[in-house]
Amino acid sequence: MSARKRILVVDDERHIVEFLVMNLRQNQYESLTAGDGYEALDIARRENPDLILLDSMLPGMSGIETCRSLKQDDRTSRIPIIFLTAKSEESDKVIGLGLGADDYITKPFGLRELFARIEAVLRRSARERTAPPEGALRIQDLAIDLERFFVEKEDLKIPLSPTEFSLLAALARGGGKVVSRKDLAESLALGTDPAGGRSLDVHLRNLRKKLGDSPRAEGYIDTVRGFGLKANP
Template structure:
């Protein structure tokens, strides 16, 4: 998942630097903008996979940036996380209704932000892959239907079991760490026993 291009938009330099530093440490390529029009230009000209957007910008506000990006064909599919000091329920609702995929209020946890970034990028990647069907030996795994067949007969799996099997088969021959499995299958919302994936 790392390697994607992320645009960070905020007029506070220290916030931009903090988020950029942590994204780069997680393997992402980071573009930065301190104004709304600059952000729109970067989103239109670079291959951006995710935007982290502040609401309060000096030229046009983040809501207008969000609306503009969601309206244009070239940028409408870019996921947006709003990261802002505006914590009123109405601000959140308006942001989400304009097309933001997530909303985080300042002050924020960097670890939570990184987890949400990964979760949204995972979701976006699975939507792009769509109806991918994998075959290995006697197994057929249909990602769209979340269905596993062995010799044509359905195998009942929970959603997490399916996601884990799919991830392992998709990465056949690669070493996946426990942390990687927990992050990619259980995501940031997982607070359970970390030995769940141990065999």
């Protein structure tokens, strides 16, 4: 790793923060820490970390509200976020992904899984930031700008998370051909296990909602049962 990536750890439980910081250091990452959402916002705006590990249960400003504030601020909106959640917080996972978080991991988690997810999200983020200019793609009245990473519909920008943007671009590149769920999950670095499939479903549902699409009617994206997904050019 030529330049160490900086990861902001946001958790109010000191022993978890210390455990994560120690293991991040051992894996050649630099770390920043925050004990609540307000401190996390301040550090993220000032330091622009490469990734944020965000606990969903924080005192004062919740992890959900912190994520929303980060994604609404132009200074921090493109920083990838991985939610740290408890098994009982299934709704927080869905809400977090809907707000633009890139992934989640359930406590208690193993270090191998944690670092696999960190590396996958960082790879995806790096591809998006360094991708060569390709111009624009279109799906009906959607203009997908691959150079500046935004989507427009009738001259209005649609705010998408990095994963949602990558999913839409992957389908648009297919030119109306079916792309398998496995290929999509792999290209988005979500993994091909059941958890990766569920993450793909959540990102797809959020993307359709933002586009005003419906899975039950012909729109921008069609589900081809048993095969995968395709864009309707």
